[in-house]
Amino acid sequence: MTDTSWALFALFLAVLLALAKPIGLWLAAVGEGRLPGPLARAEAAALRALRVPVEEMDWKAYAFGTLAFSAIGLLFTYALQRAQGFLPLNPQGFGAVSPDSSFNTAISFVANTNWQGYGGETTMSYLTQMLALAVQNFVSAATGIAVAWALIRGFARHSSSTVGNLWVDLVRATVWVLLPLSFVLALCLAGRGVVQNFSPYASVTMVEAVAYTVPKVGADGQPLKDAAGRPVEETKTEATQTLPMGPIASQEAIKLLGTNGGGFLNANSAHPYENPDAFTNFLEMLAILLIGAGFCYALGKMVGDTRQGWAVLAAMSVMFAFFAIAAMSLEQAGNPAFTSIGVDQSASATQSGGNMEGKETRFGIAASALFATVTTAASCGAVNAMHDSLLPLTGGVPMLLMQLGEVVYGGVGSGLYGMLVFALLAVFIAGLMIGRTPEYLGKKIGAFEMKMVAVAVLMTPLLVLLGTSIAVLTEAGRVGVQDPGAHGFSEILYAFSSGANNNGSAFAGLSANTPFYNLMIGMAMALGRFGVIVPVLAVAGSLAARKRTPASAGSMPTHGPLFVVLLVGTVLLVGALTYLPALALGPVAEHLALFANR
């Protein structure tokens, strides 16, 4: 790892941890309804005018509401994609998106995944982008925040039958948390070169025209072949370059802050119009982890013991540091196959060196590998480098981070509630070892909670491993694979890890915009999201009803280093036991093959 890499990593972690407390204080204040007077009055007036019920809800009503709200979002996002050809703000004249792709994209954005089988600038109208996709970026993130608030209230409340009001939570998360942050970030990005307009795509005459060859197509639309059966090619010249436009900055900001990850443009945050320089790249990485890290502090604040929040944040940060340093070092080593043909991959004062396939010069190895870690530690899935072209073990880092359940900071809200599920599992295991009733944050953990924890912990591994198995065993699954050998298996494993854990990044060599993958990954995304949210809300409801028991000499402290180790151990152990065999067939096998002849 180079000095630049160390410096970038240290600076990033320091700024992130410094921001965790202020963001956490605000998340706690909004979650507890402690808004400044004028804001509170404006909100109350708006809710009254819209006749939104503001009474407290029990966990079942809260869960039903979440499902109903998401179902409406799903239908709306689907309908808008299908109808975009007839609607305004479509300067490129894009037609309807195919039914299976629309279905997949709708689930993808509602489930805060933003897996994308389509290329943004060649598929979606401005209206679809801003009114369907960007809106889901906001409200799916708000849903995650709401569920996390409800779970924290489950710990904080005493003999309560309710966990909060979903509608108020959704409005507050969107209006007081996500909107102001997005507005500021969008303007920072636009100021550096992220496009923000409603103009049609621009066209410029290039300095030098480009000649290129394409397969010649016959009158029947089939590629022509010569007598020997080889495809016939023709040479064409292009003198102009298309420059995509649109309301990109506004969508970019919430794509990152809401850990959504769905790019306006196909190349996502690798595209200069989404991420023009190293400074915007730093802001984008911060935005991805900001709310996830802050939520740990909010947890401590809301349960009345900030040490508890710091402990969870410490557990996440330890894992993050390990994976970030691993990815940055591994990728810097370069591809042994390139060195043998006279390519210089060494780091120096004039180049970043390392494996540059699928990376941007302005980010080099350090900012690309760190971004890959950040985006998969959170369930964001934005990419500034093509993950499919990462070296085998580097590619294994994002894969494993997703498979751990997106709890290393994790998605907005979902990272915290996912980590709390593991915390309950950790105290349960500790309780078994020392023979005491497990307790966490002043609540005794009973059989019902542990059943729900088991459902939540097992849901995504089941989806990932079953989905991968089905894809590997069927022709429809195998046909989409681009790379031969172990890497082809990795492409499929990555796809289902990403979908079920609601990340959304891809080993994009996989041709996933087929009915098979659109339906399979669509289902994995939906079950991976709501199959965790419902049991988490059940835990919240059950805990809220319990009495808070003050800590006694017999309770295990959950704010010290011992608990941090226990929590990290639980997360890694569950992840490792579940996925090591699959990872051995993918990244590990490929690594051994690639480096065997060095």
Next chain:
Amino acid sequence: MLASLRPALIVFAALTFLTGVIYPLAVTGVAQLAFRDAANGSILVVDGKPVGSSLIGQPFSSPRYFWGRPSATSPQPYNGGASGGSNFGPAHPALAEAMKARVEALRAADPSNRAPIPSDLVTASASGLDPHVTLAGAQWQIGRVARARGLSPERVRALVEEHAELPFLGVLGEPRVNVLRLNLALDKMG
């Protein structure tokens, strides 16, 4: 679930209006007032004519110009209408083949240059629109460009140094050169 339907619809409609209409319009309004150039694609204008964007790379193949990164966009390289990388895995045979061809093309264009080739010159960028090459990548091409233009290598080297962008505070960014800007400056030199 039915009882939730009415508030779900109302809240969805209200938040859609706020985040899907008001928010993008507000950002556009402020951005167009405050950062007109940056928010409209950072277009480079020479003699009153747009020649490209300072953020988007262009393909160059003449020995008189510095070449940018290989681009995997389809059908033509540096297709601004369809960004993307090759997505080849590190052991893909097609990647090895493409790398070999790129190395040969660079060597053929400058047979006297025996230095190892900086990796960014032979690897496809993530966006296919990378506007930069590394400083090493630009320096590697100085001999060829100087010869093709009948300029002294020192003058071309000075121009490259002038266009070098170094990491901010030694941390943010990598040593690099904007290829389109560099080539426009070359043309200006004659």
